[in-house]
Amino acid sequence: MKLFSKLIIFSLSTIPLLTFSQKKAEKPNIIFIMADDLGWTDLSSPNTSLGNGSKYYESPNIDKLATQGMSLTYAYTQQNCQPTRAALLSGQYATGPQNGVYNVGSLKRASKGVVTPITPHYQNNYLKEQCVSMFETLKKVGYHTSWFGKFHAIKVGEHAESYMGVDYNLALHKETKATVKGVKVKNEFFAQKDDVKGWMFENEKLKPYAQPYDSTYIKNVLEPIKNGNDPWLLEGTPKHLTDALGDAVVDYIKDRSQKDSPFFAYIPFHAVHVTILPRLDLEAKYKAKTSKDTRHKKADYAAFVELLDQTVGRILNALEDPNGDGNKIDGIANNTLVVFYSDNGGFMGPTDNTPLRLRKGTYYEGGVRVPLIFRYPGVIKPNTINTTQEIHAIDFYPTLADIAGAKLPNSQTHELDGKSIAPVLKGEADALDDKNELFWHFPGYMDVRNMPQSVIHYRHSDNQHYKLFYRYEDESYELYNLTNDIGETTNLLENNPSHQIIELATIMNNKLRTWLLKRNAPTGTWAKNGEKVAYPKQDGIKKYCK
The missing domain is CATH 3.40.720.10 (Alkaline Phosphatase, subunit A)
Incomplete structure (x- = not known):
């Protein structure tokens, strides 16, 4: 009797699990x-x-x-x-x-009046x-x-x-363009009352x-x-x-x-x-x-x-x-x-x-x-x-x-x-x-915020996160340990970096280079001669840190 009771209890206890399993087998919204x-x-x-x-x-x-x-x-x-x-x-x-x-918009967004050495x-x-x-x-x-x-x-x-x-x-813009009292006007974020259409947003389905x-x-x-x-x-x-x-x-x-x-x-x-x-x-x-x-x-x-x-x-x-x-x-x-x-x-x-x-x-x-x-x-x-x-x-x-x-x-x-x-x-x-790798590539300009560069985020085997920047204009590098320096305040490649840091940066540089080569990533051309801007070099880190 006790065994029978236990079997019933066990059977009942498995019902929610079966139901849960079946439910999760459905495709979720x-x-x-x-x-x-x-x-x-x-x-x-x-x-x-x-x-x-x-x-x-x-x-x-x-x-x-x-x-x-x-x-x-x-x-x-x-x-x-x-x-x-x-x-x-x-x-x-x-x-x-x-x-x-x-x-x-485009990659040709250098700040007004700035002459850029690379044609985007x-x-x-x-x-x-x-x-x-x-x-x-x-x-x-x-x-x-x-x-x-x-x-x-x-x-x-x-x-x-x-x-x-x-x-x-x-799908729609945030700007709503309407004709109000015969004048075409644009408003951001708020509905407008158009002379003919009444209260409206850009997309008719939102009316x-x-x-x-x-x-x-x-x-x-x-x-x-x-x-x-x-x-x-x-x-x-x-x-x-x-x-x-x-x-x-x-x-x-x-x-x-x-x-x-x-x-x-x-x-x-x-x-x-x-x-x-x-x-x-x-x-x-x-x-x-x-x-x-x-x-x-x-x-x-x-x-x-x-x-x-x-x-x-x-x-x-x-x-x-x-x-x-x-x-x-x-x-x-x-x-x-x-x-x-x-x-x-x-x-x-x-x-x-x-x-x-x-x-x-x-x-x-x-x-x-x-x-x-x-x-x-x-x-x-x-x-x-x-x-x-x-x-x-x-x-x-x-x-x-x-x-x-x-x-x-x-x-x-x-x-x-x-x-x-x-x-x-x-x-x-x-x-x-x-x-454990992410990449960014930008073959152009965006005011003072962005310039021709490539970046790799790399999680090392010890789960430390690093980010390496390569700038095409001057072949310069920046390396940050994001785990210990979330604000990216200390470039680890400055001030006589250790052998271990140079080796790490070299690994990241070559991963970045391989990714760019594999994808034939565009880099723009030099304005002075029209030649294609080269990818980071295999020995780029060691030359930069000399």
Whole structure:
């Protein structure tokens, strides 16, 4: 009898495990949220920035997401918006054959009046139509795909459908152009009332969400998410684009939660990109708040960060309760992977990236290191912080495909540069031994922030992280130990470096050289004679350190 009882108890105890196993065998929904210009220290969470989060900005919803999932503290991007988005959607570095997007606009962006010794390489401004995008790969295994927000990396918003594989397209600019009293005007971030079209944003599909804030919206949408702000200050004022995009995503989640197929929602917000234009209720909150952070004091930027955070909170709440009736029985959060990321480091002026060096536009940590969170209940252990594995925008494509059970494109058609870090997310490894290098290459100019250079991030076998810069104009080098010198203050190749440092730098230099050669990476030409600029030399480190 006792044995029979034990068998029953054992059998019953295995039921939840079987149910859990079967549920996780399903393809998860995927929500990929990307902030614009949100710096590594711009969240109040300590998880994403090794305890360097803001003491002034508040991001309680994203902070909660971090406690529910895994934060990776060595998360990287390209130096600004467009190349990061191109890398993300293609899974390729800018040197990839379907990519070629190195910078926003062009590589000929030297400061006015500056004569440059190198004639920059010509770049693509958009992903090529031959690109097999992340959307297309997920569609092949049954995903419904959607795009909400900024459309950098493709030529126009419509291309999200025509060659990127997007089923529901809400790609748009932040600027809304309208005709008001017969005059054409442009507004950033807020809806406008056009003489003919009425209240509107750029994309017609966002028009249903363009009406000014009214009492019903404030009571039902903004009141439940408020955090020390008074949303009633907004009554009758124009809708903010960030809120409107949040409205559209919430409705999309409600609709897709009733379908059988999984969905992939790509949500690249325009917040917190300049011009810094937050909601006035949140700005009023921060104007009345005294900052306890010497780095962060600007009320408008703090308000913009929290507007982004509140909108993320609304999206997360919609996963818990898609129809919003208070009953979470229809929730889909447990079978949804949520990723939160930023497209590059903070833009110096509105914010401060300290202890990281410099800002957006550079390859120093302040320009390319960003917050990153993955949440997938039952798969990713909650409240975990990975301080070892590096990850770049190119790695999301194979990682999401891996989790979704999607086959990667034929390498002859579309070769990926990224690698899946799914084993790290599942807790099977702290870091992958075959993924310990990241590369950046910039064959041109970007005002005072960037010049012709190549960079390698390398994790040594002792899990120390290093970064080596090579500058083409003068064949100079910089080497930093990021583990011990997060602010990149000490160039290890200066002041008679040790034999061990020279050997390490030589290894990194030759890895960088091999990567450039393999990809036939463009370097531009010398203005004086038209000759191609050479790659770093094999003995470059030893000659530099003599």
